[in-house]
Amino acid sequence: MKDWQYRLAEQRGTLTALTIFVVMFVIYTANHPAGFTANVVQTAANKGVLLAFIAMAQTLVVITAGIDLSIGMIFLLTNCLASWLVVGTPLETAFGVVVVLAVGALCGAINGAIVIYGRLQPIVATIATGAVYFGIALLLRPFPGGSVNEDLADALTGRIFGSVPASLVALAAVVVLVWVPFSRSVYGRAAYAAGSSETAAYMSGMPIRRGKFLAYTLAGFVAAIGGLFLTFFTYTGDAAYASGNAYTLFSIAAVVLGGVSLFGGKGSAIGAVFGALAFRTIGDLLFVFDLDPLWQPLFQGLILLAAVSLGAFALFRVRNRLEWFL
Amino acid sequence: MTRATGRKPGFIHRFDPAVLTAFGCIILLLVLGSLYSRNFLSPDYLLQQLKVASFLGVIATGMMLVILLGQIDLSVPWAVATGAMMACAAAAYGPFGVALAIPFGILCGVAIGVVNGIGVAYLRIPSMIVTLATNAVAQGVMVVYTGGFSPQDSATAAMRYLATGGLIPGIPNVVFIWALIGGAMVFVLGRTGFGRAVYGIGNRERAAYLSGINTRRIVMIAFAVSGGLSAFGGVLLAGYASKAAQSMGDAYLLPAIAAVVLGGTSILGGRGTYLGTVAGVILITLLQSILSVMQMPEAGRQIIYGLMIVLMLLLYGRAPASR
Numbered sequence: 048m049k050d051w052q053y054r055l056a057e058q059r060g061t062l063t064a065l066t067i068f069v070v071m072f073v074i075y076t077a078n079h080p081a082g083f084t085a086n087v088v089q090t091a092a093n094k095g096v097l098l099a100f101i102a103m104a105q106t107l108v109v110i111t112a113g114i115d116l117s118i119g120m121i122f123l124l125t126n127c128l129a130s131w132l133v134v135g136t137p138l139e140t141a142f143g144v145v146v147v148l149a150v151g152a153l154c155g156a157i158n159g160a161i162v163i164y165g166r167l168q169p170i171v172a173t174i175a176t177g178a179v180y181f182g183i184a185l186l187l188r189p190f191p192g193g194s195v196n197e198d199l200a201d202a203l204t205g206r207i208f209g210s211v212p213a214s215l216v217a218l219a220a221v222v223v224l225v226w227v228p229f230s231r232s233v234y235g236r237a238a239y240a241a242g243s244s245e246t247a248a249y250m251s252g253m254p255i256r257r258g259k260f261l262a263y264t265l266a267g268f269v270a271a272i273g274g275l276f277l278t279f280f281t282y283t284g285d286a287a288y289a290s291g292n293a294y295t296l297f298s299i300a301a302v303v304l305g306g307v308s309l310f311g312g313k314g315s316a317i318g319a320v321f322g323a324l325a326f327r328t329i330g331d332l333l334f335v336f337d338l339d340p341l342w343q344p345l346f347q348g349l350i351l352l353a354a355v356s357l358g359a360f361a362l363f364r365v366r367n368r369l370e371w372f373l
Numbered sequence: 374m375t376r377a378t379g380r381k382p383g384f385i386h387r388f389d390p391a392v393l394t395a396f397g398c399i400i401l402l403l404v405l406g407s408l409y410s411r412n413f414l415s416p417d418y419l420l421q422q423l424k425v426a427s428f429l430g431v432i433a434t435g436m437m438l439v440i441l442l443g444q445i446d447l448s449v450p451w452a453v454a455t456g457a458m459m460a461c462a463a464a465a466y467g468p469f470g471v472a473l474a475i476p477f478g479i480l481c482g483v484a485i486g487v488v489n490g491i492g493v494a495y496l497r498i499p500s501m502i503v504t505l506a507t508n509a510v511a512q513g514v515m516v517v518y519t520g521g522f523s524p525q526d527s528a529t530a531a532m533r534y535l536a537t538g539g540l541i542p543g544i545p546n547v548v549f550i551w552a553l554i555g556g557a558m559v560f561v562l563g564r565t566g567f568g569r570a571v572y573g574i575g576n577r578e579r580a581a582y583l584s585g586i587n588t589r590r591i592v593m594i595a596f597a598v599s600g601g602l603s604a605f606g607g608v609l610l611a612g613y614a615s616k617a618a619q620s621m622g623d624a625y626l627l628p629a630i631a632a633v634v635l636g637g638t639s640i641l642g643g644r645g646t647y648l649g650t651v652a653g654v655i656l657i658t659l660l661q662s663i664l665s666v667m668q669m670p671e672a673g674r675q676i677i678y679g680l681m682i683v684l685m686l687l688l689y690g691r692a693p694a695s696r
Contacts (some may be wrong), residue, residue, distance in 0.1 A: 144651045166691040176680035182675030345513025352506040355498050
């Protein structure tokens with residue numbers, strides 16, 4: 048196989064997700080009453096980036112062959128925390144942002160420590176920590192409320208140069224500053240290798256534990272960025288159980304749509320980001336076609352089911368579940 | 374695959390330390406509770422707790438079957454709600470509908486379970502993912518069906534009787550139902566080829582497959598049973614509350630998993646006893662009851678739940694050290 052063919056094959060999932068997104072978005076804007084304008088793009092971007100952040104966080108864990116079912120709750124927790132802290136003078140706001148991000152990273156690190164050093168199954172462990180994070184979020188915000196530094200919020204949810212949505216720029220910045228360095232570092236590779244075959248990675252002397260730990264921690268960190276943006280969009284903190292669960296669920300759908308293998312070791316957060324944007328656009332298609340919003344949960348559920356079923360096709364040649372999990 | 378001579382691991386001959394720990398925790402909770410209030414040891418209170426535990430017990434039975442396979446069923450919340458809402462909905466269609474309300478509700482749960490089973494057994498999608506997806510689809514169907522509101526139909530008399538009545542004075546019907554389902558489960562797990570196959574698949578699916586077990590069919594049936602039992606739990610809950618509500622199942626997913634896992638069933642599958650699940654169910658129910666008697670707010674309950682599960686798992690649910 049030639050070099051460029053190999054590189055193309057490696058990025059196939061990401062490119063497929065990009066194609067799905069572009070097609071969906073073209074259909075969306077073509078049928079939108081306002082058409083392809085800066086406003087439409089900004090609204091779509093602001094809706095999409097939240098899920099994109101969560102999907103990126105989920106990807107970090109999924110490539111290690113784990114899963115983080117507490118990701119939506121970290122998102123809620125950081126949202127509630129941000130609604131207390133990200134206020135006041137620029138200095139106080141900056142302090143608040145740092146604390147919120149640190150708390151997110153801490154939540155991720157706790158998940159990682161329990162899964163890696165406690166040797167618990169990621170599914171159960173993160174369901175349990177998710178309950179704890181939700182409980183803390185509820186303690187912080189028993190009722191929706193709070194506020195946020197509106198200058199910062201408007202700056203990050205508005206447009207740059209009157210056309211480019213600032214939230215998209217922030218998303219790209221996180222990809223470049225968090226995902227790219229991580230995936231190219233030794234630890235990132237160890238995380239991939241551990242997801243692909245933990246035994247082989249261990250035998251090769253890769254730092255799989257630290258790689259996985261870093262992946263879980265960064266997942267919490269990125270989820271906290273998502274939580275910050277949720278606060279910037281809504282100006283409030285709200286510990287809504289259903290919303291946290293939905294984000295966890297949708298993040299898995301986005302990851303699958305983005306060509307990331309749920310068995311670990313394969314895929315890219317960039318693919319997951321496009322998967323998230325595509326998933327959101329599909330949800331919005333219902334509105335431009337004037338369908339009853341009641342149908343949206345069913346529609347999204349069916350897309351999710353179809354997406355995970357499609358993901359199964361590549362695995363038909365594998366005969367045994369055990370081979371995937373080991 | 375006949376019921377051969379072998380001993381069941383930790384079933385009769387020796388007690389699983391996890392089961393003993395769970396029962397120990399139950400006694401500890403009762404003692405702590407009785408220090409707080411004398412009522413905790415009264416027969417009325419204990420029977421009431423057993424009644425409340427029965428709903429969770431029915432749901433956890435299905436969950437245990439799936440977890441024994443090394444899988445998980447995250448579609449419990451909306452399987453419960455679907456069972457309840459569909460049973461109530463069927464009751465609106467005349468006497469024929471009323472008569473068939475309970476079977477119809479259970480059947481809807483079985484349908485959800487069958488979709489899960491097809492995804493897991495035949496499409497080889499990780500159970501966690503496919504059950505999350507069917508949960509979302511079931512939610513979507515119910516939202517469309519009800520138009521976004523809770524259905525107006527209320528539970529039938531038969532449902533209310535099952536959930537609140539007492540055939541034998543003093544013992545609520547649901548406790549009976551749980552005992553029946555539990556007894557059937559113990560029999561199936563210990564005395565039938567199906568039960569052995571479940572443990573075999575949970576231990577090593579490849580080995581089970583190579584020894585001639587139709588593993589895919591077993592997995593499929595287990596998920597169908599889990600879906601059906603979740604829905605039956607929903608039917609009973611609807612009878613208890615006299616009506617079905619959309620979010621009625623949300624409070625049962627985490628406790629069901631926790632009950633099974635706290636009862637010593639390995640989340641990796643292949644190991645666990647029904648006695649442990651019974652202990653886990655009672656433990657969770659008592660914990661909930663004590664927290665609510667102490668007027669712990671929802672936030673504190675969630676935190677204590679999560680911490681309890683992590684701690685108990687760290688005590689005896691850890692995977693073996695790598696290599």
